[in-house]
Amino acid sequence: MRVIVIGAGLGGLCLAQGLRRAGVDVTVHEKDPGVTARFQGFRIGLAEQGRAALRGCLPEDLYSLVEATLGDMTGPARAVDPWLRPLGEYPMEGATAADRHVLRHILLAGLDGALCFGKELTDYHVRSDGRVEARFTDGTTDTADLLVGADGINSAVRARLAPDVRPHDTGVRFVIGRTPLTDRFAGLVPGFGTRVVDRDVSMLLGLMRFRRPPRGAAAELAPGLALPGTADYLRWAMLLPPGQAPEPGRDGAQQTVLARTEGWHPEVRAVVEAADPDNSTLLSIRVVRPGPRWLLGPVTLLGDAIHATSPSGGNGANTALRDADLLRSLLVDAHAGRRTLPDAVDAYERRMLRYGAEAVEHSLAALGPFLPGPFLPISDSLAPSQP
Ligand SMILES: Cc1cc2nc3c(=O)[nH]c(=O)nc-3n(C[C@H](O)[C@H](O)[C@H](O)COP(=O)(O)OP(=O)(O)OC[C@H]3O[C@@H](n4cnc5c(N)ncnc54)[C@H](O)[C@@H]3O)c2cc1C
Numbered sequence: 001m002r003v004i005v006i007g008a009g010l011g012g013l014c015l016a017q018g019l020r021r022a023g024v025d026v027t028v029h030e031k032d033p034g035v036t037a038r039f040q041g042f043r044i045g046l047a048e049q050g051r052a053a054l055r056g057c058l059p060e061d062l063y064s065l066v067e068a069t070l071g072d073m074t075g076p077a078r079a080v081d082p083w084l085r086p087l088g089e090y091p092m093e094g095a096t097a098a099d100r101h102v103l104r105h106i107l108l109a110g111l112d113g114a115l116c117f118g119k120e121l122t123d124y125h126v127r128s129d130g131r132v133e134a135r136f137t138d139g140t141t142d143t144a145d146l147l148v149g150a151d152g153i154n155s156a157v158r159a160r161l162a163p164d165v166r167p168h169d170t171g172v173r174f175v176i177g178r179t180p181l182t183d184r185f186a187g188l189v190p191g192f193g194t195r196v197v198d199r200d201v202s203m204l205l206g207l208m209r210f211r212r213p214p215r216g217a218a219a220e221l222a223p224g225l226a227l228p229g230t231a232d233y234l235r236w237a238m239l240l241p242p243g244q245a246p247e248p249g250r251d252g253a254q255q256t257v258l259a260r261t262e263g264w265h266p267e268v269r270a271v272v273e274a275a276d277p278d279n280s281t282l283l284s285i286r287v288v289r290p291g292p293r294w295l296l297g298p299v300t301l302l303g304d305a306i307h308a309t310s311p312s313g314g315n316g317a318n319t320a321l322r323d324a325d326l327l328r329s330l331l332v333d334a335h336a337g338r339r340t341l342p343d344a345v346d347a348y349e350r351r352m353l354r355y356g357a358e359a360v361e362h363s364l365a366a367l368g369p370f371l372p373g374p375f376l377p378i379s380d381s382l383a384p385s386q387p
Contacts (some may be wrong), residue, residue, distance in 0.1 A: 001334050002145040004029065004134050006121045009045075009319030010100070011281040012150030013107035013193065013302030018328035020114055022169055024335050027142060028111065031120035031151075034110065042176055042279075043097040043208040043235050046070065050318035051096070052318030053325035058107075061222050065106050068217040069227070071095040071208045075191030076379055082198050082264040084188075087387035092192040097206070100317070101228055102214045109225045119378050121156050124299060132298040147299045148327070151322075153288060162301070165291040167308065169284055171242030172367055174311055176256050177280030179271050183206065189234065189266060196268055201260060203268065204237045239285075239312065239356070246282070253280040270320075285310045285367065289360050290353045302327060308339060308354030313363020316338050 001024055005012045008030035019026040028227035044050075055063050056351075062064040073095045079087040108115065126181040127133055132147045148156025153167050179185060189193055189207050214227040238257050246252055246346055257272050288308035303320030339347075 001146070001332070001341065002028075002144040003146045003148060003331065004132075004142055005148045005150050006134065007149070007151035007154055007155075007303075007305070008032075008104075008115060008117075008304065009150060009320070009350075010104065010282060010317050011109065012105065012148070013111070014053060014057045014076050014321050014324035015148065015150065015302065015328055016111060016114060017059070017062070017107060018324065019331060020111065021057070021059055021336065022328070022332040024331060026039060026114055027144075028115045029119035029121060029142065029246075030115065030117050031137075033118045035105065037201065042178070043071065043206065043233075044100050044103070044317045045073075045314040046096050046098045047315070047318045051319035053318075057328055059110070062106055064110055064362075065217055065221045065225070065227075066103065067315070068100065068212045068221060069102050069106070070098055070211050071210055071215045071232075073097055073192045073206070077192040078190070079197050082261070083195060084196070084265045084267065088196060089191075095192070097208055099208055099210070099214075099230055102210075103232055104229050106222075106225075109222060111336065115161070121151065123160060124157070126297060126299070130298060145298060146331070146345065147167065148302055149299065150302040150306045150324075151305050153286060153308040155213070155301065158298065158301055158305050162291060162294050163289060166305070166343045167286040167288050169286050170364070170367060172285040172310075173240040173242075173244070173350075174237065174283045174285050175240065175253050175281070176235070176237040176283065176311075177257070177272065177275040178233040178235050179275045181209065181234050184267075185234050185271055185274075188271065193212055196264070198261075198264075200238065201238060201239045203257070203261070204235075205271070206235045208235055209235050226329040233276075234271060236275070237311075246295050253277075253282045264300045266338075285312070286365060287360050288358050293349060293353060296342060296346055296349070300327070300347075300349060302352070306352070309360050309363035310367050311363075312366035313359065315359050315363060319356060319359040322355070323348075325329065326351060361372050 003026045005028045016028045076089040077092045078089045123135045125133045133143045195203040209232045218225045218227040302323040309316040327348045332342045333339045334344040
């Protein structure tokens with residue numbers, strides 16, 4: 001059995017790791033020319049679900065490295081007013097965070113030979129023998145028994161497979177940035193996280209404090225693997241209601257937040273002023289809600305390509321990793337002759353579409369008052385989620 005994965009994001013790489021480990025022939029095609037340094041500066045709240053998926057797919061040494069480079073979020077979350085006066089404290093269960101850039105480097109480890117950069121999929125064609133041929137902008141093709149579109153929110157695979165499913169712009173803008181962590185700034189986040197609440201806007205502060213510095217951990221746990229030398233940072237984020245922010249992009253991200261926080265405590269503004277501009281940006285919050293199922297065949301979708309969530313849900317990456325682990329286990333069964341390939345894809349899509357839809361709704365609910373209009377509830381046919 002041969003599998004092609006389109007997109008070397010968190011979901012596609014996790015799947016490729018798991019398939020490779022099980023001896024399945026897999027190739028990942030990524031449109032970027034390499035591991036780019038474009039905006040990567042966010043931490044991902046990694047739930048037990050995401051960690052379990054990584055455990056299921058990664059070799060032991062790489063999973064140990066994931067654990068070593070997580071950050072712990074412990075203690076209560078607190079709310080303060082713009083002058084840092086306490087408004088309340090909320091008990092939270094302990095959680096972990098991963099730096100996306102570091103995690104992606106770990107997921108890339110050992111995939112040499114199975115990973116092609118600079119390959120942008122334009123189209124695919126299902127052949128008369130049931131196999132699928134992927135076509136790339138450079139004129140090359142690749143053929144497999146299964147093509148997995150893990151190509152993110154603007155998925156070219158989805159555009160062909162399920163053309164009626166399109167990204168929806170909520171109108172809400174999200175400014176996110178990171179600032180090197182100093183003792184001075186660490187005091188702003190004594191627990192799980194701090195929410196600075198103004199009348200119609202709030203700012204979320206959270207720490208990414210690596211359990212171990214990524215490079216040192218890699219030197220011991222996965223010698224030869226070069227990880228980014230990312231240092232601890234404070235992640236700040238602000239949701240802006242529709243019409244209250246300039247167009248998305250890196251330029252002006254800090255200025256947008258500084259303008260919106262005039263009169264706030266100077267320490268809060270100092271965090272934004274001291275931010276790393278390369279890792280601060282303004283994003284549109286767009287979602288993809290899974291629609292009706294397509295015809296079962298040798299092409300499927302994974303992650304943001306079919307169920308892109310709002311970052312407010314903190315569940316997009318966790319759900320993409322869950323997809324990867326579920327599809328891996330079913331494909332490994334097919335590889336071992338315990339089920340057929342169509343049966344594996346069918347079982348995957350049935351479950352993924354249900355919990356994927358639920359993940360999107362959860363993330364939209366977390367956007368709450370910022371939404372310009374009501375979103376329809378998910379249909380009965382897609383809920384509830386199936387583990
Ligand atoms: C600011 C922010 C904060 C977030 N915080 C969290 C969080 O706390 N917890 C959480 O669970 N999730 C979070 N998320 C969501 C999470 O980052 C995404 O859900 C996750 O990265 C999706 O993974 P993916 O593999 O599906 O897609 P992606 O990571 O987007 O990867 C898609 C890949 O496909 C490639 N590609 C695209 N088109 C093509 C093509 N035509 N041919 C070949 N390659 C192509 C892209 O270059 C990319 O590398 C956050 C997102 C943002 C923006």
